[in-house]
Amino acid sequence: MEVFMADVRFLLTGDTSLTVEFGNEISEAINTQIRAFHIALKNSGIPGIMETVPTYRSLMIHYDPSTILYDPLVKRLKALLGQLDQIQIPPSDVLEIPVLYGGEEGPDLGFVARHSGKTPEEVIRIHTSVEYLIYMLGFTPGFTYLGGMSQEIATPRLETPRVKIPAGSVGIAGAQTGVYPIDSPGGWQLIGRTPVHMYDPNRDTPILPQAGQYIQFRAIDQAEYDRIAAEEAAGTYVCRRHPREEGAR
Amino acid sequence: MSITVWNPGLLTTVQDMGRVGYQQFGVPVSGVLDPRSAAIANILVGNPEDEAVLECTMLGPQLRFDQPNCIAITGGDLGPTLDGQPAASYRALSVKAGQVLRFTGPKSGCRAFIAFAGGLDIPLVMGSRSTYMKAKIGGLQGRKLEKGDVIAFREPKAELRDMGLRAIAPEFVPRAEYTLHVILGPQDDAFTDEGLGTFLSQLYTVTPEFDRMGCRLDGPVVQHKTNGDIISDGISFGAIQIPSSGKPIIMLSDRQTTGGYTKIASVISTDFRILAQLKAGDKVRFQQVSVQYAQDALLAQRAALRALRSTVDRRI
Numbered sequence: 001m002e003v004f005m006a007d008v009r010f011l012l013t014g015d016t017s018l019t020v021e022f023g024n025e026i027s028e029a030i031n032t033q034i035r036a037f038h039i040a041l042k043n044s045g046i047p048g049i050m051e052t053v054p055t056y057r058s059l060m061i062h063y064d065p066s067t068i069l070y071d072p073l074v075k076r077l078k079a080l081l082g083q084l085d086q087i088q089i090p091p092s093d094v095l096e097i098p099v100l101y102g103g104e105e106g107p108d109l110g111f112v113a114r115h116s117g118k119t120p121e122e123v124i125r126i127h128t129s130v131e132y133l134i135y136m137l138g139f140t141p142g143f144t145y146l147g148g149m150s151q152e153i154a155t156p157r158l159e160t161p162r163v164k165i166p167a168g169s170v171g172i173a174g175a176q177t178g179v180y181p182i183d184s185p186g187g188w189q190l191i192g193r194t195p196v197h198m199y200d201p202n203r204d205t206p207i208l209p210q211a212g213q214y215i216q217f218r219a220i221d222q223a224e225y226d227r228i229a230a231e232e233a234a235g236t237y238v239c240r241r242h243p244r245e246e247g248a249r
Numbered sequence: 250m251s252i253t254v255w256n257p258g259l260l261t262t263v264q265d266m267g268r269v270g271y272q273q274f275g276v277p278v279s280g281v282l283d284p285r286s287a288a289i290a291n292i293l294v295g296n297p298e299d300e301a302v303l304e305c306t307m308l309g310p311q312l313r314f315d316q317p318n319c320i321a322i323t324g325g326d327l328g329p330t331l332d333g334q335p336a337a338s339y340r341a342l343s344v345k346a347g348q349v350l351r352f353t354g355p356k357s358g359c360r361a362f363i364a365f366a367g368g369l370d371i372p373l374v375m376g377s378r379s380t381y382m383k384a385k386i387g388g389l390q391g392r393k394l395e396k397g398d399v400i401a402f403r404e405p406k407a408e409l410r411d412m413g414l415r416a417i418a419p420e421f422v423p424r425a426e427y428t429l430h431v432i433l434g435p436q437d438d439a440f441t442d443e444g445l446g447t448f449l450s451q452l453y454t455v456t457p458e459f460d461r462m463g464c465r466l467d468g469p470v471v472q473h474k475t476n477g478d479i480i481s482d483g484i485s486f487g488a489i490q491i492p493s494s495g496k497p498i499i500m501l502s503d504r505q506t507t508g509g510y511t512k513i514a515s516v517i518s519t520d521f522r523i524l525a526q527l528k529a530g531d532k533v534r535f536q537q538v539s540v541q542y543a544q545d546a547l548l549a550q551r552a553a554l555r556a557l558r559s560t561v562d563r564r565i
Contacts (some may be wrong), residue, residue, distance in 0.1 A: 014543075019435050050270075054273060138508075
């Protein structure tokens with residue numbers, strides 16, 4: 001992992017946190033650097049780190065100044081950056097998210113297809129053919145900012161947002177795609193729904209996806225949707241995942 | 250046994266020091282707007298500093314005690330009374346079963362914190378009892394208190410020893426104008442020199458748009474070099490966000506974890522106790538300090554809290 005130190009900036013975000021910024025664009029290369037740095041930080045033993053927040057182009061680090069002050073922390077972080085080329089990054093997990101496309105669950109699939117000049121089946125094929133990088137989570141608990149959707153099915157948001165979109169809805173907004181983790185208002189074009197709970201505050205792992213992982217959607221039918229929904233309700237569902245192959249798309 | 254909510258007040262929620270470790274999953278931290286005042290209230294009644302308290306806003310609640318317990322009220326003076334008699338703030342009070350705690354209205358500041366000895370019986374959600382109303386988690390079913398709610402105590406204490414030692418002078422003093430110390434960054438380089446000069450010299454007015462998520466200010470426009478948009482990054486408590494409108498918004502406990510607007514500076518931790526007490530119409534000015542200054546101040550403040558704990562626990 002090569003990092004161009006000159007591009008890395010330490011930004012002040014108050015007296016109990018700082019942001020390490022790796023660049024000024026949204027790119028997989030920058031995100032990979034953030035992931036490597038995040039792993040290196042977790043393994044570093046630097047004391048006083050309370051919480052870390054990876055985003056598109058930076059890692060925010062919350063720390064306890066009673067344990068480590070700003071100046072010594074920055075010194076140690078810089079040393080860590082210099083050692084990133086020695087970091088072995090394990091392959092990212094790909095989470096398989098089953099989706100029932102169209103129908104009541106995806107009322108805008110027809111519109112997305114017409115807008116893209118494709119059949120609904122082609123839209124589903126394109127939407128399920130990509131491993132989407134989870135750049136970061138934010139906006140609401142468990143909401144993923146995904147990269148990699150094909151421009152072929154990019155569709156503008158609804159002119160009038162819906163008042164309530166059910167949790168699990170899968171949508172498209174411009175060139176973005178994503179899953180609504182909780183019931184919320186929103187203007188995304190809804191193409192399907194997953195029975196998988198991306199977010200459950202009372203679960204041991206409240207939020208399923210993590211920044212740096214990938215999501216691949218898989219088309220399922222009503223029977224499989226119902227079966228997975230029942231397993232989720234019983235708390236027995238385990239999301240399928242596999243390590244990502246190098247160079248996969 | 251417990252307290253019964255006769256009247257919930259304007260916005261009373263259960264809050265502790267927040268949900269730590271879940272921002273990377275998009276979960277806001279939440280927690281009290283004034284961690285120092287909440288910590289003092291807890292210390293006065295012998296609790297750990299991070300025990301959950303009731304955060305009251307402007308118009309405090311009416312609470313009937315179904316069981317005796319010791320409490321302490323800190324923060325702004327919202328006019329607390331016990332059975333109609335004025336009740337002291339910043340002092341441990343022994344409340345008998347059947348007594349009613351009321352608030353007659355704000356005298357200074359706008360947020361008060363009530364700590365209960367032994368804590369409140371509220372389930373932990375993601376390691377915290379803090380209420381985050383937008384996602385309906387924490388506290389009482391993820392919402393503010395309502396009339397008729399009953400909240401049980403975990404380990405109430407009808408009496409605490411050395412009640413006389415469990416008091417300090419109230420801390421919040423209203424002023425004609427407040428100075429908030431700030432550390433520039435993370436996007437101070439997105440502003441013109443004139444914009445930075447405006448921000449660090451002009452007087453800003455707190456608007457009514459002030460909730461647990463943020464505090465919107467009105468005043469001279471802070472000029473950007475281009476505009477107020479950035480690729481989203483993390484937001485700290487006290488971050489001062491300036492969107493393209495040029496008007497500052499101070500981000501607070503329920504802020505979203507990430508955001509796409511430029512942040513010119515951050516209010517330092519030791520000034521959160523002032524920030525939490527600001528009301529619509531109050532005037533504020535920003536003064537730049539270094540991160541080293543801010544951390545020295547924070548460590549001194551924490552040392553003072555430890556000293557207070559030693560005094561009330563008579564360890565010295």
